[in-house]
Amino acid sequence: MSSKSLADELPVSWTVDDIEICATLTLPAGHGPVPAVIFVAGSGPTDRNWNSPLLPGTNGSGGLLARELTERGFITLRYDKSASGPHAAENAQRMAGKVSMQSHVDELAGGVRLLASRKDVNPAQVFVLTNSEGCVHALNYQTQRDGLLFAGMVLTSAFARSAGDLARSQIAAQMAAIPGGDALLSAYDAAIEEFIAGRPVPANEGLPEGLQQLIMAITQPANQPFARELWTYNPATRLAEIKVPVLIVLGKKDIQVDWQTDGPLFETVARSHDNITIHYVENANHVLKFEPRPRAELTPAEVMATYSAEDVMLDPDTVATITDWLGTHVSLGKQLQRAE
DSSP states (O other): OEEOOBTTEEEEEEEETTEEEEEEEEOOSSOOOEEEEEEEOOSTTOOTTSOOTTSSBSOOHHHHHHHHHHHTTOEEEEEOOTTSSTTHHHHHHHHTTTOOHHHHHHHHHHHHHHHHHOTTEEEEEEEEEEETTHHHHHHHHHHHTOSSOOSEEEEESOOSSOHHHHHHHHHHHHHTTSTTHHHHHHHHHHHHHHHHTTOOOOOOTTSOHHHHHHHHHHHSGGGTTHHHHHHHOOHHHHHTTOOSOEEEEEETTOSSSOHHHHHHHHHHHHTTOTTEEEEEETTBOTTSBBOOSOGGGOOHHHHHTTTBOTTOOBOHHHHHHHHHHHHHHHHHHHHHHHHO
16 A cells, blocks of 8 residues: 655555555545545546546546545545556456456455545545446445445446346447347347357347447456446345445436436335435536536437536536535434434
8 A cells, every 4th residue: 555645635556466556535624534435437447537548538527526525525535447547458468357346346445445544534434426337336345244334325327227238228229220220139139148148159240330349348258257247237236235325316418327217216226215315417417517408419429528528517416416415424424423
C-alpha cells in the first residue's frame, strides 16, 4: 500500500493477485473522522474517473462526483479496475482467463480495507457509489458478508436484469429496425445459448459485424469465467438480500439502461424492502451528465460521444439527489451511534 500527497488528492494503491490497483483518494478540509465513499466504475475499460479509451474526452463523471462529495465533507476513493487505466495493457496477459466476479469483488474489498484503515475515516460510515455494471460488483461484495460492509449503497444507472437480458433487449430493438432482423436475433440467441451452456460458439459471418464482435468478446477464453458469470447474474435478486439503505438513481435520458423497463423491476423489490429508495431523474444520461434534448431525439452514437466532453457537466438534479441522500444517512448514522 502506498501514497503520496498531492494537495487534497492522494494517489494510493493496493494489490490483488500481484497486480497493483491504482486509485485516487480525495480529502476534505478538517481532520475527521468523516464518512467516506468508494466509487465503482462501469463496464469494460472504464477508469477511475469514469472515462473510457473507447470514447472521446476526459471530463469523467467519477472525478466530477468525487469533487462534489469532497466539498461536502466526504473522503472519496475511486480506482482503476485491473482491466482499465494506464496499466490495462500490461495487465491483460497476466489476467487472461483469470478475471471473475470474485476478482472484481477482491479489487473493491482492497479499497474498502484501505479506507477503513485510515484514522480520518469513520469505518461505520463507508458508502459505495456505483455506475452501471459497478452495481453488480457492489451487490456481490455486500451479499458475501465478509469483512466491512457498506453503511449504504448508491446505485446509479443500474440494471435490474442480467447483463445478458439487458444486451438482448438492446439488440432486439436494433434488429427490429432492419430487414430480416427476426432471423438475425434468433441466430444471436442460438449463439448465446451455446455460450451459457459452456459449449463452443461457431463463428457466424451472416450476423452484423457488431454482433459478431460482441459474441467474440464474451466467448474468448481470455474473458472467462467473468463474461459468463456476468451474463447470467441477476442484480434484482441480490438487491433483495441487502439490509442497508440503498438509493437507486435512473436517468430518463439514459439510452443504455431503460428506466421504464428496469425501474419497475426494482420497484417490485422495493415494495417489500423499505430500505430501498428509487429516484428517476428527468435529464440525466447513463453517466449522470445533463442531457437537455428530448429522449426521442437521442441516438446511441451521438450521445455516447458526449459522455466525457469538456463542455458537458453533471446533471444538477442527480448531484442533489445523491448528496442529499448521503447527508441524510450520515446524520442518521451519527444519531444511532450516539444512542448506542
